[in-house]
Amino acid sequence: MARGHILMQGLEFHQGDSSTSAPAETIWLVSGTGDGPPLAQALLQQGWNVLVSVVSASATRAYRSHPNLRFQVGKLQEDEAVDQLLRTLRPRWVLDASHPFAAVISGRLQRRCQAMNQPLLRLQRETPRLPEGTRIHGIQQLEDLRSIALGGERLLLAIGSRHLQAALRQSSASQHFARILDNPESLRLALAAGFEPQQLACVRPGALPEGAIERALCRRWGITTVLCRQSGGLTQQIWQNLSQELGLQLIQIRLPAEQLPVGLTPEGILRQVGAAQARS
Structure with missing residues (x-):
């Protein structure tokens, strides 16, 4: 436009x-x-x-x-x-x-x-209800990722491009992939973190029905575990639903303690x- x-x-x-x-x-x-x-x-x-x-x-x-x-x-x-x-x-x-x-x-x-x-x-944001059968693991911060056994897992990172490098340092997953926003800065940060182009999906919000891109990526890459943030609202609901639908392990970084009204x-x-x- x-x-x-x-x-x-x-x-x-x-x-x-x-x-x-x-x-x-x-x-x-x-x-x-x-x-x-x-x-x-x-x-x-x-x-x-x-x-x-x-x-x-x-x-x-x-x-x-x-x-x-x-x-x-x-x-x-x-x-x-x-x-x-x-x-x-x-x-x-x-x-x-x-x-x-x-x-x-x-x-x-x-x-x-x-x-x-x-x-x-x-x-x-509303806190979405957790679908029955969802495999979910909550952590307080990225450093806690090192305590989770991820050997053999194909991990999709949906945490924002600024945090990719830190996540890779803490993760023991066999393979890593990332969903990032479709802007030059996000791509620059992802490549600098060590991702290859074929490990990245640059996504434009609202381009397709909600959850369609995430579902397609999980299937294409054979994802077994997703790392995301407990952000509430539609985004959290999408990942929780896909975890239940596709049998994925979901790791959520918990929301910081509320300091605002x-x-x-x-x-x-x-x-x-x-x-x-x-x-x-």
């Missing part, structure tokens, strides 16, 4: 197909490619202008184009980056729908919104923000 882009105060924005926006208030949504697209679409249907913060430009492809949808691309690595966006946007709401393991950005949003009296809502479901967020009001 075609998008223009501008550079605004050191932060890169990608704009929707039209430069004409309805004179409604803005919601700033910090999210990725899982929870973000349906939530953004629902907010747009309720009349809001939506700015979505994503880490990479490729992540914007998971979102349907809309004239009132914009993107800020890049990591919000400093408090000042958050403050700058809050001053520039003056959003009615900030929605934190970042990954449950992204404790740094969630903490930063919580801290800076509180300091600037900015209303903030946080998405709480309990959030709302997507439905709760939509009820809380309501319909957009025109700016006066």
Whole structure:
């Protein structure tokens, strides 16, 4: 989909197909490619202008184009980056729908919104029910992987490209494979970790029905064990269902101890923000 882009105060924005926006208030949504697209679409249907913060430009492809949808691309690595966006946007709401393991950005949003009296809502992913017969092993951190006997196993890593090298150091599996996002940085990190091209699948979120790519990869590579994160929501549900369906051993890195306020479901967020009001 075609998008223009501008550079605004050191932060890169990608704009929707039209430069004409309805004179409604803005919601700033910090999210990725899982929870973000349906939530953004629902907010747009309720009349809001939506700015979505994503880490990479490729992540914007998971979102349907809309004239009132914009993107800020890049990591919000400093408090000042958050403050700058809050001053520039003056959003009615900030929605934190970042990954449950992204404790740094969630903490930063919580801290800076509180300091600037900015209303903030946080998405709480639902914990999916564990299908009967699922073989699951929970670990607290990657270092715990070394205590699991994986000799003869074909291990699929679905933990993000930044953690692949650390996982390989701890794993005793006979063969390793990885599912990564389809962007240059993820591929660079995976290759640097020691993966060969034939051991990698670069996946674009939303390209196929949920779970279809993961099922196909497990069958093609003859996967026997999957390492993923206890991230809640649809992604965790997919891996748990495939574990039961294909007889896979599932190793989950447990969610860190909760340090932030309990959030709302997507439905709760939509009820809380309501319909957009025109700016006066």
